[in-house]
Amino acid sequence: MISIVLVDDHPVFLQGLEALLSKVPHFEVVKTFSDSTGFFRYLAEGDLPEVVLLDIEMGSITGIEIASNVLQLYPGVKVIMLSTYFSDEYISVLVESGISGYLLKSTDFKELKDSIEKVAKGRFCCSPEIMEVVIEGFKKSSDAESSEGGPGKEPGQLTDREIELVRLIADELTMKEIANKLYLSEHTVKTHRKNLMAKLGVKNTAGLIKKAFLLGLIE
Numbered sequence: 001m002i003s004i005v006l007v008d009d010h011p012v013f014l015q016g017l018e019a020l021l022s023k024v025p026h027f028e029v030v031k032t033f034s035d036s037t038g039f040f041r042y043l044a045e046g047d048l049p050e051v052v053l054l055d056i057e058m059g060s061i062t063g064i065e066i067a068s069n070v071l072q073l074y075p076g077v078k079v080i081m082l083s084t085y086f087s088d089e090y091i092s093v094l095v096e097s098g099i100s101g102y103l104l105k106s107t108d109f110k111e112l113k114d115s116i117e118k119v120a121k122g123r124f125c126c127s128p129e130i131m132e133v134v135i136e137g138f139k140k141s142s143d144a145e146s147s148e149g150g151p152g153k154e155p156g157q158l159t160d161r162e163i164e165l166v167r168l169i170a171d172e173l174t175m176k177e178i179a180n181k182l183y184l185s186e187h188t189v190k191t192h193r194k195n196l197m198a199k200l201g202v203k204n205t206a207g208l209i210k211k212a213f214l215l216g217l218i219e
Helices: 011-021 036-044 063-073 088-097 109-120 128-147 160-170 175-182 186-200 205-214
Strands: 002-007 027-033 051-055 078-083 101-104
Touching: 002 011, 002 036, 002 109, 011 027, 011 109, 027 036, 036 063, 051 063, 051 109, 063 078, 063 088, 078 109, 101 109, 101 128, 160 175, 160 186, 160 205, 175 186, 186 205
Parallel strands: 002 027, 002 051, 051 078, 078 101
Antiparallel strands: none
């Protein structure tokens, strides 16, 4: 069972989303909130959900601010941002923040359902339109670093196993799936991932994928 909390200041959308998600047998919408005050009070009580679906526009305090606080105070909670639109600035800030997903509200229900399931397993998900902007941002960052004599491509600093691992992570495989594919224990894979992130100087999966792109390890 995946426990879910919904946070959106539009009552009609909130009620509709709750009704849809409640129809999925292995989803449990435990709470809904239309403001950040009640939401943070609930989290402080200690009964943390696995996944939070959070509107990016929340009136006096933005969803970005709410997400940052949640990730800092409750790092085990996975946050999926929902938005009616997107901008390069929002995407850059959110991806770097460590959120687990960024979806447009125009996303169909199957994609939303699949995204929640993937995020609950530790994957990163976003709408195709947003992924295009993310990839374009990575390309610009790569071009800028190359022209400035920045890090450039340094694949030699990684072992063949680490390169294989980062590519499997980029393909959205879970730690368990990677362990099975590489015939390793899940603990060993997690250790490799931790060492890999330390070696590349990144803090989360989004940062790992970005750095791997800049190094030319993934396309």
